[in-house]
Amino acid sequence: MKHNFGAGPCILPQKVFKQASEAVLDFNGLSILEVSHRHKDFVEVMDEATSLVKKALNVPSGYSIAFIQGGASLGFVVSALNMMRKNKKAGYIDTGTWASKAFKEANSVGLDASILASSKDKNYAYIPTKYNIPSDLDYLHYTSNNTIFGTQFKNTPQTDIPLVCDMSSDIFSKEINVSDFDLIYAGAQKNLGPAGATLYIVKDEVLGASTSDFLPTYLNLKSHVEKDSMLNTPPVFSVYVAMLNLRYLLENGGVKAIEKKNIEKATLLYNEIDTNPLFRCPVNTDDRSNMNITFLLEDDTKKERFDSLWNQAGIVGLKGHRSVGGYRASMYNALELDSVKVLVDIMKELNRTA
Numbered sequence: 001m002k003h004n005f006g007a008g009p010c011i012l013p014q015k016v017f018k019q020a021s022e023a024v025l026d027f028n029g030l031s032i033l034e035v036s037h038r039h040k041d042f043v044e045v046m047d048e049a050t051s052l053v054k055k056a057l058n059v060p061s062g063y064s065i066a067f068i069q070g071g072a073s074l075g076f077v078v079s080a081l082n083m084m085r086k087n088k089k090a091g092y093i094d095t096g097t098w099a100s101k102a103f104k105e106a107n108s109v110g111l112d113a114s115i116l117a118s119s120k121d122k123n124y125a126y127i128p129t130k131y132n133i134p135s136d137l138d139y140l141h142y143t144s145n146n147t148i149f150g151t152q153f154k155n156t157p158q159t160d161i162p163l164v165c166d167m168s169s170d171i172f173s174k175e176i177n178v179s180d181f182d183l184i185y186a187g188a189q190k191n192l193g194p195a196g197a198t199l200y201i202v203k204d205e206v207l208g209a210s211t212s213d214f215l216p217t218y219l220n221l222k223s224h225v226e227k228d229s230m231l232n233t234p235p236v237f238s239v240y241v242a243m244l245n246l247r248y249l250l251e252n253g254g255v256k257a258i259e260k261k262n263i264e265k266a267t268l269l270y271n272e273i274d275t276n277p278l279f280r281c282p283v284n285t286d287d288r289s290n291m292n293i294t295f296l297l298e299d300d301t302k303k304e305r306f307d308s309l310w311n312q313a314g315i316v317g318l319k320g321h322r323s324v325g326g327y328r329a330s331m332y333n334a335l336e337l338d339s340v341k342v343l344v345d346i347m348k349e350l351n352r353t354a
């Protein structure tokens with residue numbers, strides 16, 4: 001058995017893998033891979049996926065859902081273009097690689113975007129809290145969970161400025177208040193489904209309100225919402241599996257229940273990192289992510305043994321990102337507490353036999 005701590009694409013529930021594989025062979029007599037996206041059977045899938053997103057996140061009325069291709073990287077561009085208003089000014093909180101890429105894209109499409117706060121001075125090991133938000137911004141953008149550095153916003157920034165959030169790596173992992181946001185976007189390939197679809201949750205007021213001179217149809221959220229995510233061929237398989245995964249989430253207590261489980265898993269691992277003298281977490285305690293836990297081995301001579309122990313135990317995807325080094329345990333919704341216990345036991349054993 002494998003324990004997949006990979007950062008994404010990542011683990012999904014076994015039941016979802018099984019149902020998805022069955023549909024590859026038989027989805028109402030065809031394969032899900034050959035069915036027309038215009039066929040009523042798939043239109044029903046898209047409708048269900050859309051309504052399950054709304055249900056799982058308690059999306060209030062006045063918001064629309066779209067599934068679009070291009071990943072969160074296209075979301076950087078789409079969000080900037082669709083949120084551009086008369087001042088053509090935006091503020092970004094720079095909490096790591098993805099946040100700074102989003103910032104660069106905003107400038108590349110004609111916004112005067114500025115970084116209001118950054119944690120780059122400490123290699124992104126904390127979430128900045130002290131910053132001024134100018135009142136003339138069209139919007140404020142932040143990244144709720146920093147997949148690479150292992151930090152997470154525990155509170156939504158307080159502002160009257162329209163808020164835009166890249167939630168790629170923690171959406172559906174914890175309860176959120178959608179009405180705090182004008183626009184949320186997230187690549188599917190963490191807690192939603194396989195890579196291919198990107199989820200947008202957009203306040204209806206945003207649709208058609210852009211002041212950008214450059215807004216091709218495909219980059220205009222209004223075109224996708226008006227066509228119920230069928231402007232062009234949607235990522236059929238990704239949406240189908242996302243729908244299965246959302247069904248599974250809701251059958252198992254929804255976001256509230258999974259949040260509890262995620263906190264339990266994260267607490268177990270952080271406790272071990274903090275009490276085991278061989279390990280250290282580089283991230284500020286209050287800002288630690290419950291999804292991606294970064295940690296370092298204090299004694300390099302133990303590296304070979306540690307790596308061989310976790311490899312033998314069937315753990316995969318634990319190697320840290322090159323910008324942080326060390327290890328990263330990504331613990332998305334589908335990773336079981338038992339997998340975290342396997343890792344913690346290995347860390348204990350390494351210390352015992354040190």
Ligand code: PMP
Binds near residue numbers: 070145147169
């Ligand atoms: N934002 C965040 C927070 C991410 O973790 C990632 C990818 N891991 C991206 C954006 C980029 O996503 P994509 O590969 O879908 O463009």
